[in-house]
């Protein structure tokens with residue numbers, strides 16, 4: 350058996366792979382421990398043309414970028430003078446920063462179903478949910494769930510910034526979905542809670558030792574979540590099981606246990622051709638052997654991929670699982686305070702948006718199958734699929750805010766401007782180059798260069814290159830900065 354080279358950084362978690370990895374592999378894993386991982390970035394196709402956007406960003410901020418072979422709209426940034434997370438484009442949701450390995454799971458789905466129903470079982474903070482929204486082109490419905498109440502605000506904030514319409518956030522144990530919604534979803538993502546034992550530490554995920562007891566406790570929960578996800582999946586639907594741990598107990602062993610308990614209910618699909626590296630799953634580890642089809646799983650060793658360690662597998666459901674159905678939690682929809690906008694209000698709002706911005710809301714509603722609802726003065730786009738199929742399921746966040754109906758005028762919402770501003774043909778104001786830093790720092794522009802008569806109009810703010818910079822309110826001698834305070 351190959352002996353692991355001695356190193357002060359050599360962790361017990363790595364020693365466990367002696368015999369599976371060669372001595373050379375083990376050395377390589379140790380050698381990359383201190384090397385920084387390039388930042389991964391995914392452009393938001395709802396808000397920008399990805400190719401034009403990356404060219405503009407790289408030029409503007411002097412980034413060296415290379416495309417990621419396996420993921421649409423994704424690049425690695427190799428050098429950046431200016432932190433990508435501080436840019437106005439990032440704050441407005443034009444791109445998401447994500448480790449490249451985290452872009453693999455959602456890239457594995459075959460999104461060929463029109464208006465799919467998608468369940469993201471363990472979604473917070475929402476990086477992969479934003480990827481699901483892109484892949485589904487914001488059609489159908491994405492139900493983004495997380496069991497942790499304290500992690501719901503982060504999920505809401507990421508999704509509000511990304512700007513999808515057909516989305517709903519819930520806060521339930523993922524273990525319940527199989528019994529509550531049997532054979533309901535076309536796609537399920539289970540990015541499972543795990544030990545994060547990924548053999549490639551990053552500032553967000555420092556290297557940590559995990560005990561066998563902890564791994565087995567996590568395994569038990571992962572098995573229950575996977576059974577639930579499979580239960581909620583339609584026959585023929587796809588579920589991706591993923592963890593950022595390379596501990597086989599949390600990866601192949603989980604799928605193996607469920608395969609053995611529910612033989613013939615699903616298959617592990619061959620997806621190796623999606624990636625430019627050979628990273629098969631294990632069929633044996635320590636004293637255990639796993640189902641031979643686990644060779645189709647993807648075990649992303651960090652030294653082979655140049656990414657952090659990750660595991661994922663795509664499973665296809667073939668037969669129902671014997672899960673006793675249960676009644677899901679229910680809240681009468683009327684208790685949400687949301688009420689359908691009257692045809693008159695819809696028509697008024699559309700007329701205003703057409704007149705002020707050349708924006709046809711009714712066309713967008715038809716394309717996205719969203720409906721207009723009000724709660725007090727607030728107006729929202731609400732996913733039609735939620736109303737049709739899940740209208741009594743309590744949610745934490747839903748749809749996209751459109752604005753406030755004040756008297757007889759719409760005060761647009763930041764989220765609406767930032768999502769749809771690129772389609773506006775009027776109602777824009779350009780600020781000068783020397784005003785951009787002031788604006789992005791959240792301050793007002795004094796004496797904006799415009800001959801418009803200020804009437805408290807809400808305008809889309811752009812720079813000379815047509816870059817969208819958020820919403821401003823034109824006042825006497827001042828353009829008031831309406832960027833959300835949390836973003837400046």
Ligand SMILES: C[S@@+](CC[C@H](N)C(=O)[O-])C[C@H]1O[C@@H](n2cnc3c(N)ncnc32)[C@H](O)[C@@H]1O
Nearest residue numbers: 471472473474475476477496497522523540542
């Ligand atoms: C790996 S993180 C998810 C990361 C997320 N998918 C992303 O890409 O941003 C796992 C999540 O599972 C949640 N979680 C833990 N136990 C859960 C359960 N029983 N049901 C649903 N979610 C759970 C945690 O709160 C955590 O947010």
